[in-house]
Amino acid sequence: MERRNIYIQNQHIAYFSMEIGLNADIPTYSGGLGVLAGDTIKSAADLNIPLVAVTLLYRKGYFRQEFDPTGWQHEHDIDWKPERYLQLLPHKALISMEQRDIKIQAWLYRVKSPAGGEIPVLFLDTDIPGNDDQDRHLTDHLYGGDQTLRLKQEIILGIGGARILQAMNFSIKKYHMNEGHASLLTLELLNQTRQNLGDNSDDFSSTNIREVAEKCVFTTHTPVPAGHDRFPYDLVEKIMPRDIPLATLKKFAGEEDLNMTMLGMNLSRFINGVAKRHGQISQDMFPGFQIHAITNGIHPYTWCSPFMVRLFNRYLPGWANEPELLVRVDTISDDEIWDAHCGAKALFFQYIHEQTGTQLDPELLTIGFARRAATYKRGDLIFSNIERLLDMGAGKLQFVFGGKAHPQDNEGKKVIQRIIQQAEKMRGKIALVYLENYNMDTAAQFIPGVDLWLNNPMRPLEASGTSGMKAALNGVPNFSVLDGWWIEGHIEGVTGWAIGPAPHDVKDDSSHADRDLEDMYDKLERVIIPLYYDNHPGWVRVMKNAIGKNAYYFNTHVMMRRYVTEAYIH
Incomplete structure (x- = not known):
């Protein structure tokens, strides 16, 4: 690593994430969590924040999705060559699992900003000669396998990642855990601290604990209890290294099982959720902790269509590094905003035609929905009353969907299949x-290329929802339930539209599907469709408001400045 001295001469923030999405050529991400991590790193580079990122190298990626004639999802490994994009470093670290020594190596990717900043991203890998054959495949797949594989991957990320940074002589000011997957790094830090103090006891002093907690930041991303990794202690005892006494582990991670969220929170000074509402929900879930809220964002330049980039560059120079300049979007004429959107739409429709053979009508109001196909996101909700949808939308609406279901999530696969099968029922009336x-x-073309961004998860299960922020940046209004970031970004009829009841009118034990569906249909029929077809200046006004009142704030530049001032510098 010829540039190592540049990276280690200053103290760094070590950012740990199970998945990181930097670009589609490096398929080490599955969805929002990984893309957020990538956007975080890019903004850190833009803002010259001294960050080093740590993740795993998945040699077979997440998966390549393919549908059979019935609309059922099938998964295939992704064939990619890490050496084409990453530099293998000479540094190694050793960890122990199942009383077996396993070597870990690191690959380097440099995220470079036009502003001059550069962030090293370390991808950890166990495919090393000398490792047991089964261990060489531990980092093949993201979110694959069973609990045993998941725990092993989290040991590699947390413990192995901390040891790799130590082997490379990085000086770390703070360790930022992006979700509980990385929480085992706290145990390694406890051990390092104890060794530094020359403490050979089996327990950790309050000094050890306080010193580790002062260095740690923990971000939780899910309000779903099942979304927090937990491992039974019999599995933990079988796999984990022996240098952490079980009694100590239970003290920080829970008596019943190893709760990765509890472990991370108990050993972190700063804890946050990823939207104001999510911070409140997390506070209710974990009442013994002080949980802050830093709303997620998106990297502006990455997610802006080339057509909008040219427009913003001409009228708002410097916007990519100062996205707050987007509040001045009104200096751009309505016609130019609309023309840029039409360019993005035409490019996307060309892509659809090339991929599917379907020719969509550029004149029609096009609704987009693309996200992970988890059942709580209710991707097929809008098709619940197909007769009413056809009655209001035939000849006026068309839909584009996208998103993967986890390979083991058959219910999510059924949602995709039902959506695909709706296309046949609506053929000749509404294209899907x-x-x-x-x-x-795909997302970089998809999101700017539709007219309206639909999002209708069950509340309060949408922690943030960054796809809607990407839409707003491109002048695509949101049509969403009031959850996650949209509670903060929504102004009815100004930046977009809400679906269903307000947050204070929601009982968490009810899905409110009937109310959501009725409100969705009613607003489409009475407000959104008429505005799009009968009041063009009014529609463009909402597009501009999405940019000037949402995108200027909901971005990773704003987010990272908050992390620096609230979490990192103390």
């Missing part, structure tokens, strides 16, 4: 396309 293998490249 479900694009295969949604990834970052």
Whole structure:
């Protein structure tokens, strides 16, 4: 690593994430969490924040998605060559699992900003000669396998990642855990601290604990209890290294099982959720902790269509590094905003035609929905009353969908299948396309290329929802339930539209599907469709408001400045 001295001469923030999405050529991400991590790193580079990122190298990626004639999802390994994009470093670290020594190596990717900043991203890998054959495949797949594989991967990320940084002589001011997957790094830090103090006891002093907690920041991303990794202690005892006494582990991670969220929170000075509402929900879930809220964002330049980039560059120079300049979007004429949007739409429709053979009508109001196909996101909700949808939308609406279901999530696969099968029922009346293998490249065309961004998860399960921020940046209004970031960004009829009841009118034990569906249909029929077709200046006004009142704030530049001032510098 010829540039190592540049990276280690100052103290760094070590940012740990199970997945990181930097571009589609490096398929080490599955969805929002990984893309957020990538956007975080890019903004850190833009803002010259001294960050080093740590993740795993998945040699077979997440998966490539393919549909059979019935609309059922099938998964295939992704064939990619890490050496084409990453530099293998000479540094190694040793960890122990199942009383077996396993070597870990690191690959380097440099995220470079036009502003001059550069962030090293370390991808950890166990495919090393000398490792047991089964251990060489531990980092093949993201979110694959069973609890045993998941725990092993989290040991590699947390403990192995901390040891790799130590082997490379990085000086770390703070360790930022992006979700509980990385929480085992706290145990390694406890051990390092104890060794530094020359303490050979089996327990950790309050000094050890306080010193580790002062260095740690923990971000939780899910309000779903099942979304927090937990491992039974019999599995933990079988796999984990022996240098952490079980009694100590239970003290920080829970008596019943190893709760990765509890472990991370108990050993972190600063804890946050990823939207104001999510911070409140997390506070209710974990009442013994002080939980802050730093709303997620998106990297502006990455997610802006080339057509909008040219427009913003001409009228708002410097916007990519100062996205707050987007509040001045009114200096751009309505016609130019609309023309830029039409360019993005035409490019996307060309892509759809090339991929599927379907020719969509550029004149029609096009609704987009693309995200992970988890059941709580209710991707097929809008088709619940197909007769009413056809009655209001025939000849006026068309739909584009995308997104993957986890390979083991058969219910999520059924949601995709139902959506695909709706296309046949609506044929000749309302066009519907479900694009295969949604990834970052597809998203970059998809999101700017639709007219309206639909989001209707069950509340309060949407922690943030960054796809809607990407839409707003491109002048695509949101039509969403009031959850996650949209509670903060929504102004009814100004930046977009809400679906269903307000947050204070929601009982968490009810899905409110009937109310959501009725409100969705009613607003589409009475407000959104008429505005699009009968009041063009009014529609463009909402587009501009999405940019000037949402995108200027909901971005990773704003987010990272908050992390620096609230979490990192103390």
